[in-house]
Amino acid sequence: MAMSKATKYTLWVLWLAGTLAAALYLAYALLGKADRELLMPGPLSAGHHQLSESCESCHTDPLGGGELLQKACVNCHGDVRKKPFDSHPAAKFTDPRNADRLEKIDALHCVTCHTEHRPEITAKDGLTQPKDLCVHCHAEVAKDRPSHQGMAFDTCASSGCHNFHDNRALYTNFLVKHLHEPPTKPDGELPAREFAGVVGEIMGYPHDRFPLQPLSADDMDAPDASPADQDIHRDWLETAHARSGVNCTACHQPPDAEGNPQPWTDHPGTAGCAQCHGLETKRFGQGKHGMRIAAGLSPMTPAQAQLPMKQDAAHEQLTCLSCHGAHRFDVARAAVEACVACHDDQHTQAFAGSPHAQLWDRAQAGEIVAEQGVSCASCHMPRIDFDVNDWMSRVMVDHNQSANLSPNSKMIRPACLHCHGLGFSLDALADPALIDNNFSGQPRVHVDTMELAEQDQKRRREKSGGDDAGMFGF
Numbered sequence: 001m002a003m004s005k006a007t008k009y010t011l012w013v014l015w016l017a018g019t020l021a022a023a024l025y026l027a028y029a030l031l032g033k034a035d036r037e038l039l040m041p042g043p044l045s046a047g048h049h050q051l052s053e054s055c056e057s058c059h060t061d062p063l064g065g066g067e068l069l070q071k072a073c074v075n076c077h078g079d080v081r082k083k084p085f086d087s088h089p090a091a092k093f094t095d096p097r098n099a100d101r102l103e104k105i106d107a108l109h110c111v112t113c114h115t116e117h118r119p120e121i122t123a124k125d126g127l128t129q130p131k132d133l134c135v136h137c138h139a140e141v142a143k144d145r146p147s148h149q150g151m152a153f154d155t156c157a158s159s160g161c162h163n164f165h166d167n168r169a170l171y172t173n174f175l176v177k178h179l180h181e182p183p184t185k186p187d188g189e190l191p192a193r194e195f196a197g198v199v200g201e202i203m204g205y206p207h208d209r210f211p212l213q214p215l216s217a218d219d220m221d222a223p224d225a226s227p228a229d230q231d232i233h234r235d236w237l238e239t240a241h242a243r244s245g246v247n248c249t250a251c252h253q254p255p256d257a258e259g260n261p262q263p264w265t266d267h268p269g270t271a272g273c274a275q276c277h278g279l280e281t282k283r284f285g286q287g288k289h290g291m292r293i294a295a296g297l298s299p300m301t302p303a304q305a306q307l308p309m310k311q312d313a314a315h316e317q318l319t320c321l322s323c324h325g326a327h328r329f330d331v332a333r334a335a336v337e338a339c340v341a342c343h344d345d346q347h348t349q350a351f352a353g354s355p356h357a358q359l360w361d362r363a364q365a366g367e368i369v370a371e372q373g374v375s376c377a378s379c380h381m382p383r384i385d386f387d388v389n390d391w392m393s394r395v396m397v398d399h400n401q402s403a404n405l406s407p408n409s410k411m412i413r414p415a416c417l418h419c420h421g422l423g424f425s426l427d428a429l430a431d432p433a434l435i436d437n438n439f440s441g442q443p444r445v446h447v448d449t450m451e452l453a454e455q456d457q458k459r460r461r462e463k464s465g466g467d468d469a470g471m472f473g474f
Helices: 005-030 066-081 088-096 096-104 172-175 196-203 227-237 246-251 268-272 278-286 318-322 331-335 353-362 376-380 422-429 434-437 450-465
Strands: 383-389 394-396
Touching: 088 096, 172 450, 196 394, 227 318, 246 268, 278 394, 318 331, 331 376, 422 434, 422 450
Parallel strands: none
Antiparallel strands: 383 394
């Protein structure tokens, strides 16, 4: 039966109204007024799931294509795509001699291996290529390295073997250098903190606002101090801030972009910290703890984590002060107590009974030097030698706690080797049970990395007549 004009008109009106409503909702969502997760083609990976409210962090232009996505990746992860950190830098594939490699796999674009919104194919570390992707370029590896004969290509990235990006702890000449080391070094200790000793040489430090001179209680410039603030005053006076000329208004009234002081705030954010600790703040924003703040979102809460967390901390916002506390800025508390106050996985629970915790307690009691104590931060936020500028480097605590998290071989150079031999470290990091009990005991897993390196060293020496010039490694 033919449809009447009135019915057709009604259907057209309904169709137009539905289309308009959908368009308005889409605009509403894109402007940040609705739950953007409803518009995503699939969930984000574990590394990016906190950014589901900030599509523009990656999709900087709604009409942009692959080049804009690549730029977004580089903006956050570009530092680790450069030598000496990246074992497969872009320069390797833009070299005409390696043009044939690009025909097999496009290694110039991050999304080739890390495609977001595809949970059905996303594996550990956000990898969406099959585990045997190395075969694309290294199918003939056994001809150059007889030690690799018979090895399956889906084992390349196993702990103790290769890491596509940061392979520095596993280069052959580095392995050979650390052959036959004892499990625990008799003189092992962490690098000493040195910010206070070199702050006078850091040109980016605001010396004009914070002259390096001690302040007393009479110098405090907090407005309307009351007797109830005496504990706060005492805490501040006992800190390096007071000893270094950093007064109350420095944090509570940080300057705006033009350098003018802002109104006093009782709860300053990371902008106050960034004035003097710019590197630490930047690195904090690159890790899972601070990535939401860096993206302009509300701070992360433990409830948003994908690891087990303590229920009573579920809704605590994670900022600089969450770990360091206000006014006292206790670095010892930040290194252990702050971690265990939120984390509730088996590894964290086992820390208190671990050999590392025993060393930490002895260091806090003054029985051993501070650099021999091992805290949560010693391994997960290690002290690294960081380039401040083109002519200066300093030891700093790496506040990007994601930098050496996975694959865990990235932890070897900045953390493990201060106290342990390389072979022991590789075995320990390959033992899931040992990791769960926070390294209480000896590894029950052994990887052949050191033996393979020694075999390759011997073979190459024989081939070159005893000359090590042909050793591969970087």
